[in-house]
Each structure stands twice: as C-alpha cells, then as structure tokens.
Amino acid sequence: MTLEFFFMQMLNGLTIGSIFILLSSGLTIVFGLQGITNCAHGVFYMLGAYLAIKVVMPLAGNYWLALVIAFLFNFGLGCLMEYTGIRFLVQNKREGTHVLVLTLGFAILIRELVKITWGAVPQLAEAPAILQGTLTVGSVTYPVYWLFVIAFTAAIMATLGFLFMRTGLGILVQSITMNSEVTQALGTNAPRINTAVFGLGTGIAGIAGVLSSPILGVEPNMVFDLLIVLFVVIIFGGLGSLLGVVVSGVIVGMIISFGTALMTGMIAKILAFVVMIAILLVRPLGLFGKTGILD
Amino acid sequence: MEKNSLSFLRRSAWGWIGGILLFLGAALLPLLFELSSEASYLQYTAVRMMILGLYAMSFDLLFGFTGIFSFGHAAAFGASAYASAIFFTRFQVTEPMIVILGGLALAVLVSVFVGYLSSRVGSVAVFLVTFASTEVMQLIAFSNPAGLTNGENGISGIKRTAVLGLFSVKPELNFYYFTLLILVVSYFLLRKTVNSPLGDVFQGIRGNAERVRFLGYNVEQYKIVSFAISGLFAGAAGSLNALHEGTVAPEVLSWFLSGDAVLFTVLGGPGTLIGPILGASIIVLVQEILSDFLREWLVFVGMSYVVLILFLPKGLFPMFSRIFQNRVNRPSNLSATTK
Numbered sequence: 001m002t003l004e005f006f007f008m009q010m011l012n013g014l015t016i017g018s019i020f021i022l023l024s025s026g027l028t029i030v031f032g033l034q035g036i037t038n039c040a041h042g043v044f045y046m047l048g049a050y051l052a053i054k055v056v057m058p059l060a061g062n063y064w065l066a067l068v069i070a071f072l073f074n075f076g077l078g079c080l081m082e083y084t085g086i087r088f089l090v091q092n093k094r095e096g097t098h099v100l101v102l103t104l105g106f107a108i109l110i111r112e113l114v115k116i117t118w119g120a121v122p123q124l125a126e127a128p129a130i131l132q133g134t135l136t137v138g139s140v141t142y143p144v145y146w147l148f149v150i151a152f153t154a155a156i157m158a159t160l161g162f163l164f165m166r167t168g169l170g171i172l173v174q175s176i177t178m179n180s181e182v183t184q185a186l187g188t189n190a191p192r193i194n195t196a197v198f199g200l201g202t203g204i205a206g207i208a209g210v211l212s213s214p215i216l217g218v219e220p221n222m223v224f225d226l227l228i229v230l231f232v233v234i235i236f237g238g239l240g241s242l243l244g245v246v247v248s249g250v251i252v253g254m255i256i257s258f259g260t261a262l263m264t265g266m267i268a269k270i271l272a273f274v275v276m277i278a279i280l281l282v283r284p285l286g287l288f289g290k291t292g293i294l295d
Numbered sequence: 296m297e298k299n300s301l302s303f304l305r306r307s308a309w310g311w312i313g314g315i316l317l318f319l320g321a322a323l324l325p326l327l328f329e330l331s332s333e334a335s336y337l338q339y340t341a342v343r344m345m346i347l348g349l350y351a352m353s354f355d356l357l358f359g360f361t362g363i364f365s366f367g368h369a370a371a372f373g374a375s376a377y378a379s380a381i382f383f384t385r386f387q388v389t390e391p392m393i394v395i396l397g398g399l400a401l402a403v404l405v406s407v408f409v410g411y412l413s414s415r416v417g418s419v420a421v422f423l424v425t426f427a428s429t430e431v432m433q434l435i436a437f438s439n440p441a442g443l444t445n446g447e448n449g450i451s452g453i454k455r456t457a458v459l460g461l462f463s464v465k466p467e468l469n470f471y472y473f474t475l476l477i478l479v480v481s482y483f484l485l486r487k488t489v490n491s492p493l494g495d496v497f498q499g500i501r502g503n504a505e506r507v508r509f510l511g512y513n514v515e516q517y518k519i520v521s522f523a524i525s526g527l528f529a530g531a532a533g534s535l536n537a538l539h540e541g542t543v544a545p546e547v548l549s550w551f552l553s554g555d556a557v558l559f560t561v562l563g564g565p566g567t568l569i570g571p572i573l574g575a576s577i578i579v580l581v582q583e584i585l586s587d588f589l590r591e592w593l594v595f596v597g598m599s600y601v602v603l604i605l606f607l608p609k610g611l612f613p614m615f616s617r618i619f620q621n622r623v624n625r626p627s628n629l630s631a632t633t634k
Contacts, residue, residue, distance in 0.1 A: 037422060088605065097364035098604050100422050101561060104366075104554065105600020112594040224550065228430045231423035239420065266434050273431045277412060280424070284415045 007140045009257045015146045015215065017253020018153035022208035023226060024233045024245045025160060026201020032177045032240025034194055036086065036099045040107040041230070042223035044074040044202040046114060048209025049218040053125045054118055063128035063210075070206035078202025081106065082195045091191075111223040120220050125213035149211050156204065157246060164242065173197060177240065229256070229269065232276040238289025248287060251275075314569075318479060321345075325471050338467045339539075340583055344576045345474045346535050349481055351559035351571030353528030358557070359565030360489050361521040362501025363413065367425030368556040370409055370432055371526035373548035375402035375533030377436065380450040380543040381443055391455065391538060398534035399527055405432070406526025407519055414515040414522075426550065433548035449544030453537055474535055478572075481528050485568055488524060497521055529556075558596060561603050564610025573612050 027041050048070035056066040085106070089098050126132075127145035134141045164170035175183045176190050184190045209222070216222075233252050237244025252272050259268025279286060328337040350372055357363045375398035382388045382397040409428045413421040439446040455470060488494050496517050499507040508514050537543050546552070555578070556571075563574025586592060603610070 037420075039422075085601070085605065094608065095362065097358070097362070097422075098608060100364055100366070101557060101600055101604045104557075105597045105604065107597070108554070108593055109597030109601065112591050112597060116591055116594075228427045231427055235416070235420060235423060264438075266438050270431050270434055273427050276427065280412060280415055 004139050005261070008142070009261050010254070011140075011142055011146065011150075012261075013254035013257030014150050014250065015253070016256055017250040018150050019208050019212045019216070020226070020229060020233050020253055021157060021246055021249035022153055022211070023205055024230050024237070024249060025157065025242060026198075026204050027230060028234045028237065028240055028245050029164075029173075029242065030198050030201050031234070033173065033180075033197055034086075034090065036090070038086075038103050038198075038201075039100055039227070040081070040103040040110070040223075041202070041205055042225070042227050043107050043110045044078060044205035045209040045212075045226070046111070046218075046220065046222040047077070048074055048206030049125070049213040049222065050114060050118060050209075051206070052210040052213055053123060053218055057125070067207055067210050070210045071203040074206030075199040075203035079195050079199035081202075082198040086198070087191060087195070107223050111220050115220040118220075122217045122219035122221075124217045127214040145214060149215065152211060156207070157242075160204075160242065169193070229272060232272050235276055235286055236279050238286030241286070241288035244286055244288030321475055322472075325468055335467050338471050340579065342467075342471055342474050342539055344579045345478045345572075346532050346539060347555070347559065347575040347579060348572030349474075349478050349535070350529055350532035351556055351563070351575045352482065352485060352568055353525045353532065354556035355560050355565060355568055355571045356485060356489065356497070356525040356528070357521055358560055359567065359571075360494065360501060361497040361518065363518060363521065364422050364557075365409075365413070365425040365522075366422050366550065366553050366557070367409060367427075367429035368525075368529055369548050369550070369552035370425070370429040371402040371406045371529035372533035372536070372552060373429075373432065373436070373543075373545075374405040375399060375530030376537040376543045376547045377444060377450070378402070379534040379537040380453050383453045383537075384450055385443070389454075394538070395531065395534040398537070399530045402526045402530025402533060403523050406522045406529075410519040410522025410526075414518040426553070429548055429550065429553055433545050436545040436548055444545075447545055449542055449546075451542040453541050453543070455538050470539065474539075477531060477535065481531060482568065482572075485524075485528065489568070493517075493520070554596070558599065560610075561608075562599065562610060564612035564614075567610070567612045570610050570612030573615075574610065577611075 023041065023045055027038060031037055051070050051073055052063075052066035056062070056069050060066075081103075085102050086099055089102060127143075131145040131148050133144050135144050135147060136142075162170075164173055172183065172188055172193055176188070176193060180190050209218075229252060233245060233248050236252065237246075237248035252275075255272050255275060256265075256268045259265075259271045324341060325334075325338060328334045328341075331337060350368070353371075354365070354368045357365050357368070378401035379394045379398035382394045388394055388397070409425055412424050412428065416424055436444045437447055444450065489497065496507060496512055499510075499512075500514055500517060500521075504514050507517075533547065536547070555575075559574035559578060560571040561574070562577065563572065564570030581595075582592065585595075607614075
C-alpha cells in the first residue's frame with residue numbers, strides 16, 4: 001500500500017463520509033426529538049438529486065440554484081409529511097412502529113413514482129464548471145469537486161452545530177429532546193418545532209442529493225441504497241447525537257472506501273455492518289449516545 | 296368490556312365453526328380446481344397463498360403480539376430456503392422432512408442471532424438492526440461463499456420427493472394438502488403459544504416492557520424467544536417455498552419480502568394470527584389478477600402502507616369478524632363492538 005493510495009482512499013472516505021454525515025444528521029436529530037425513525041429519508045435525498053438533474057439544471061443550468069431549490073423543496077415536503085402524517089400518528093398515541101410503516105410506505109410510493117416519471121436508468125450528473133478539474137498536492141491528484149463536497153459539508157455541519165448549541169431555537173430543540181412535555185407546559189409550541197426540525201433534516205438530505213449526484217450517480221434506488229449504511233452511522237454514533245454522526249460518518253466512510261478499494265463494495269458493506277454489531281455488543285448506546293436507543 | 300361468560304362462549308363457538316368451515320373449504324378447493332382447465336395454475340397460486348400466509352402469521356407473533364417491528368423477517372424465510380436447497384442439491388438429501396428440518400435449524404439459528412442483537416436496542420433501532428442483518432445476508436448470498444449459494448442465479452433443481460417414503464409430495468395435489476396440513480398445525484401451535492403464559496409475557500412486552508421487567512421477567516430473553524419461535528415458522532414457510540418453487544434465488548432474502556410480511560399483517564390485522572393469512576391471500580390474489588394490468592405493482596404496495604396505517608391500523612380481519620358477530624350475535628352487540 002503506497003502512501004498515495006492511502007491518501008487517495010482517505011480523501012474518498014471523507015467524501016463519501018460527508019454524504020453520510022449530511023444524510024444522517026437529519027435522521028439522528030429527529031430521533032432525539034420525537035423518538036421516531038424516518039424510513040423515507042432517502043426519498044428526500046433522491047428527490048434532491050432528481051430535482052437538480054431533471055428540473056433545475058435543464059431549465060436554469062445553475063448548480064447553486066439547484067442546491068437552494070433542493071433544500072427549499074425538500075424542506076417543504078418534509079414539513080408537509082410530518083404535519084399530515086407523522087403528527088397524526090404521534091398525537092393519536094400510536095405505537096412507534098406505525099411511524100415506520102407509514103414512512104416506509106411513503107418511501108416505496110415515491111420511489112416508484114420517480115421510476116415511472118424518470119426511468120430507472122442510473123445517471124451521473126456533471127460537476128459545475130468552476131469545480132471541474134483536479135488539484136495536485138505533492139504526488140496526489142484529486143478532483144476539486146470532491147474536495148468541495150467535504151468543505152461544503154463541514155460548513156453545513158458547523159452551521160447546524162451553531163444553530164443547535166448557540167441559538168434560542170437550538171436551546172428549545174435541546175429541551176424538547178430532554179423532556180417534551182415540560183417544554184410544552186412552559187409555553188413552547190413543541191409540535192411546530194418538531195415539524196420545522198424534521199423539515200430541516202429532509203432539506204439537508206435534499207442538499208446531500210445534489211452534492212452526491214456527480215459522485216454516486218442518480219437513480220431511484222437511492223431511496224434505499226444508503227439506508228443501511230445510514231442506520232449503521234446513526235447507531236454507531238449514538239442515536240440523537242450530532243457529534244456522533246460526524247465522527248461515525250467519517251469512520252464508516254473510511255471503512256467503505258478502504259474496503260471497496262482493497263476488496264469489493266459488497267464486502268465493504270458487510271464490514272460496516274460487522275462494525276455496527278461489534279459496537280452494539282460492546283456499547284449499545286453507540287459512541288456518543290445518551291439515552292433513547294435503549295428506550 | 297362487559298364480561299358475559301355466555302356471550303364469550305358463543306363467540307368462541309362461532310370462531311370454531313368459522314375455522315372448521317374455512318378448513319373444509321380449503322380442503323375441498325382442489326376438487327373445485329379440477330373442474331377448471333387451469334387446475335395446476337390455480338393450485339400453484341393457492342399453495343403460494345398458504346406459504347405466504349404461514350410466513351405472515353409467523354411475523355404476527357413478533358409484530359402483533361410482542362410488538363417488535365422487525366423489517367428483516369425474510370432472514371428466517373430465506374435462510375431456511377437456502378439451507379433446504381443446499382441440503383437437497385449439495386448433500387443429496389432427498390427426504391423432505393430432513394430438508395425442512397435442516398432449513399428450520401438454520402432459520403432458528405439466524406433468528407436467535409438477529410433477536411439477540413435486536414433485544415439489545417430500543418424498539419426503533421430494532422427496525423434498523425433487522426433490516427441491516429437481512430440486507431447483509433442477501434449480500435452474502437450474492438457473494439457466493441464457497442460456491443454454496445451460486446450468486447445471483449441462485450440454486451435450482453430442488454425436487455419434491457416422498458415424505459418418509461410414504462406420502463409423495465410430488466404431485467401438485469399432494470403438496471397442496473401437505474402445505475395445508477403444515478399451515479393448520481402451525482396455526483394451532485402459534486395459537487397455543489399466544490394463549491399460554493409465555494404468550495401473556497409477549498403481549499405484556501408489547502404493552503409495556505418496563506412493567507414486565509419490574510415483574511421480574513427478563514424482557515431481553517423473552518424477545519429472543521419470540522424471535523426464535525417466529526423464525527421457526529417463517530423457516531417452515533421458507534422451506535416449503537423452496538420445495539414449491541424448485542429454485543432459491545437471493546430474492547428470498549430481499550427487503551421486498553420483509554416488507555410483504557408487514558403488508559400482509561397490517562392489512563389482515565396484527566395480533567389476530569388468522570388476519571395475516573387473510574392479508575396474504577388477498578394480496579396474492581390481487582397481485583395475480585392485477586399484475587397484467589398494473590405494471591407498477593409497488594405503487595399500490597406503498598399506497599396501501601400509508602392508507603392502512605393511517606385509517607385502518609387494526610386491519611381487515613377485526614372488521615370482518617365484528618360485522619360477522621354483530622350479524623349473528625346481536626345480544627352481545629355491546630361487548631363485541633367496544634373493546
């Protein structure tokens with residue numbers, strides 16, 4: 001294993017890890033807030049990518065506009081889904097499993113509709129003109145776009161961190177996570193915040209879709225392809241922990257990247273799963289998890 | 296609920312009568328098929344219904360009674376199907392009972408392992424763990440370890456031979472009765488299980504796992520037991536499926552199949568045992584009728600998840616049986632409708 005190979009795979013791992021981090025952040029925050037898992041998270045990831053390559057790019061041809069529109073559209077759709085579906089189940093005190101069935105149905109439905117509309121053939125989007133080309137540092141040559149994905153993810157996660165740690169809204173989100181009922185009793189409209197945070201997570205998933213479209217390609221299977229890996233990431237990091245997602249996202253990205261390069265993609269995925277089992281056996285809470293996963 | 300021992304007796308009697316009628320109907324069905332020109336196709340479909348019904352019924356023990364939302368129920372089904380196929384084609388074991396038992400052994404083993412992992416995490420994370428486990432099992436089947444699973448082509452050439460050398464399951468008709476027998480026996484075993492003290496613990500876990508724990512029960516162990524029993528019957532379905540189809544491909548480990556278990560159960564009525572069989576039969580029937588017209592079958596599947604869970608979370612069977620009871624049993628109207 002040469003040094004160049006090692007650096008290349010490190011960067012690859014960081015890039016895929018970035019996508020994992022963006023996608024898992026929404027999942028893990030919503031879990032902390034409402035104790036639910038959104039199986040339809042991949043839908044927003046897919047819709048973000050399809051919006052970019054099928055709607056915004058052909059019409060406006062502007063990558064940055066695609067990022068903004070993917071965020072806004074998926075934010076809106078996420079809020080709508082939470083408001084019309086999940087809130088109905090939560091307020092009727094249904095079992096947690098019902099939310100899973102609902103979101104799963106939604107995921108299957110949207111995946112099929114997209115397949116009918118745009119076909120099932122995988123497509124690779126093109127990186128925007130400014131970000132095309134490669135960057136050479138020493139003996140390692142690397143695509144600029146992939147570096148951009150890493151930097152952009154870092155920026156989004158920093159913003160999220162600031163939002164949840166340092167703003168009034170963030171304090172409310174934290175207090176709902178700790179005790180939803182008391183927070184509501186103190187005059188906070190917790191359901192509204194739940195909806196907004198859900199939308200924020202799905203909006204970020206939309207951004208992840210646009211970002212990954214020139215790297216991982218665009219296809220209806222996006223809805224479920226990464227889901228297992230995302231589950232590994234959020235369990236590994238500790239459900240409900242934003243920091244955990246960042247750390248475990250990078251680790252799982254590395255496992256996938258090195259596993260794929262040294263063996264096959266299939267074995268890399270199995271390896272990631274084995275790591276998750278090991279974590280669950282040693283530490284059921286995950287790296288940074290506090291409560292929740294154990295109920 | 297108004298406790299009235301007499302009305303309870305009547306209701307249970309009606310259940311028995313309904314069950315016996317259903318069984319007689321199922322037993323006489325093949326004779327009816329013989330009148331049709333497509334007898335073998337009809338029998339094939341009917342056997343498929345029963346196998347998937349058994350599969351869904353085994354899921355009901357986990358989902359409807361223990362309250363565990365596993366999205367990897369195909370793990371036991373597929374493991375058993377693969378084990379049976381490998382026994383048959385590799386080791387040249389042709390006795391169906393041994394083939395099925397081998398399948399069951401692996402199914403229980405896999406279920407205990409998945410159950411052990413699942414019992415360590417909360418109710419939502421169970422979904423993730425079971426889903427991921429099954430997906431990984433499919434990846435393993437694809438990657439063809441030691442040439443055992445034959446990659447994406449799967450294993451073919453499984454033939455039905457005589458059970459214990461006495462009862463030939465080769466002809467369609469005999470296999471129909473063989474499956475029906477296993478389905479009925481499984482139903483009674485599962486019914487016995489959920490009515491036993493063990494079943495009470497399962498239902499207690501569904502209601503409130505904390506309280507069950509305070510009563511001194513080891514909730515984790517009971518969850519694993521639930522996984523194992525459920526896996527046993529799912530394994531029976533998987534083995535029967537391998538014998539019935541003659542081939543085993545990685546699709547038997549796909550999340551589609553895991554999702555089917557959920558769909559059948561939610562549609563038929565979780566926690567009723569008979570409901571999931573009803574759900575499976577309806578879906579197979581609709582699939583057979585509509586598959587020519589409805590290319591995008593999964594749109595329907597996705598939509599039914601959403602609509603059912605929002606508006607009909609108790610499923611079809613409780614609705615049917617309520618209408619039935621109200622019709623025939625008016626005096627106990629109140630106790631039948633209020634739960």
